[in-house]
Amino acid sequence: MLVHAISTNAVYEFAEDVRVGLTHPGQKELPSKYFYDDVGSALFEVISRLPEYGLTRADERLLRRHSDEIVDRLAGPVAVAELGSGSGKKTRWLLQALAQRQRTFYYPVEISRSALAMCERELSDIDSISILGFEREYLDGLLEVAAYRKRGQRLFVLFLGSTIGNFDRAAAVGFLAQVRRILEPGDSLLLGTDLEKPSAQLLRAYDDELGVTAAFNLNLLARINRELGANFDLGQFVDVPKINHEARRVEMHLQSRRRQTVTIPAAEVDVEIVEEETIWTESSHKYLPEEIFRTALDAGFRCEAQWIDQQWPFAENLLIAE
Numbered sequence: 375m376l377v378h379a380i381s382t383n384a385v386y387e388f389a390e391d392v393r394v395g396l397t398h399p400g401q402k403e404l405p406s407k408y409f410y411d412d413v414g415s416a417l418f419e420v421i422s423r424l425p426e427y428g429l430t431r432a433d434e435r436l437l438r439r440h441s442d443e444i445v446d447r448l449a450g451p452v453a454v455a456e457l458g459s460g461s462g463k464k465t466r467w468l469l470q471a472l473a474q475r476q477r478t479f480y481y482p483v484e485i486s487r488s489a490l491a492m493c494e495r496e497l498s499d500i501d502s503i504s505i506l507g508f509e510r511e512y513l514d515g516l517l518e519v520a521a522y523r524k525r526g527q528r529l530f531v532l533f534l535g536s537t538i539g540n541f542d543r544a545a546a547v548g549f550l551a552q553v554r555r556i557l558e559p560g561d562s563l564l565l566g567t568d569l570e571k572p573s574a575q576l577l578r579a580y581d582d583e584l585g586v587t588a589a590f591n592l593n594l595l596a597r598i599n600r601e602l603g604a605n606f607d608l609g610q611f612v613d614v615p616k617i618n619h620e621a622r623r624v625e626m627h628l629q630s631r632r633r634q635t636v637t638i639p640a641a642e643v644d645v646e647i648v649e650e651e652t653i654w655t656e657s658s659h660k661y662l663p664e665e666i667f668r669t670a671l672d673a674g675f676r677c678e679a680q681w682i683d684q685q686w687p688f689a690e691n692l693l694i695a696e
């Protein structure tokens with residue numbers, strides 16, 4: 375697979391986001407997109423196989439069962455762009471279904487180079503598929519993919535795994551609207567959304583017995599140590615998942631065991647953290663099936679079809695750009 379590698383000053387942006395998130399007044403925060411360095415991507419792969427975390431398996435089950443039907447609903451020759459391909463495992467079903475009807479260009483867009491490499495290893499055996507990876511942020515990557523569009527070709531964008539759940543609800547509409555602006559009428563977006571489920575089940579999914587999710591969360595501090603030269607003492611933080619009923623989401627926090635000062639040289643900052651204070655690292659919003667129709671409309675799409683997994687409530691939504 376050819377890869378268009380990232381050329382921006384990524385370390386500078388990381389340092390700036392860390393500085394802003396840890397120094398603004400009130401709740402300290404770190405953006406969850408920074409979970410996915412090589413270690414974080416590998417830990418997420420393990421999470422997706424944990425018995426408690428049914429989300430990825432539900433996504434995969436739906437794609438395995440319904441790929442032919444999904445592909446049958448797409449008009450014309452399509453090129454496929456995937457925002458956050460991860461290992462690419464669940465995409466196989468869609469690409470195989472498409473490969474039966476046309477030669478297919480597949481453009482994974484990923485901020486993790488190791489995930490792009492995994493994705494190529496996973497999918498390169500499918501006949502009639504050409505893969506060109508973009509090591510980019512989602513919208514930057516999609517813009518570049520759109521520039522490769524050939525005459526008469528439609529874009530089929532995949533945003534699977536309920537990554538949309540990691541945006542606040544209003545930001546999710548804003549993000550989808552930005553995707554829509556890059557697309558043309560008739561292009562499509564397959565959106566995976568985790569659905570509401572009982573709190574106990576959700577808590578188990580984000581607080582697994584083996585502690586893999588805790589390691590995934592703590593790796594964010596370890597990454598800041600590795601890349602920004604910080605001195606977070608990981609033993610002084612505890613992973614604390616919380617359910618926010620009002621906002622219908624799971625929140626991941628890292629709680630400080632004691633009062634401490636952390637120095638982050640590349641961000642040119644010393645951060646004071648008091649005992650029991652938390653750093654909020656991720657939100658995972660859960661949706662109602664009917665809510666997705668409204669979200670789609672607000673972003674300039676219509677929801678053409680929806681498939682729901684019965685074992686682990688999760689929806690695959692086919693949106694068409696209006």
Ligand code: AVI
Binds near residue numbers: 421538539656
């Ligand atoms: C990638 N994303 C949809 C996952 C989620 O469920 O929000 C990330 C994750 N965080 C903790 N476990 C998994």
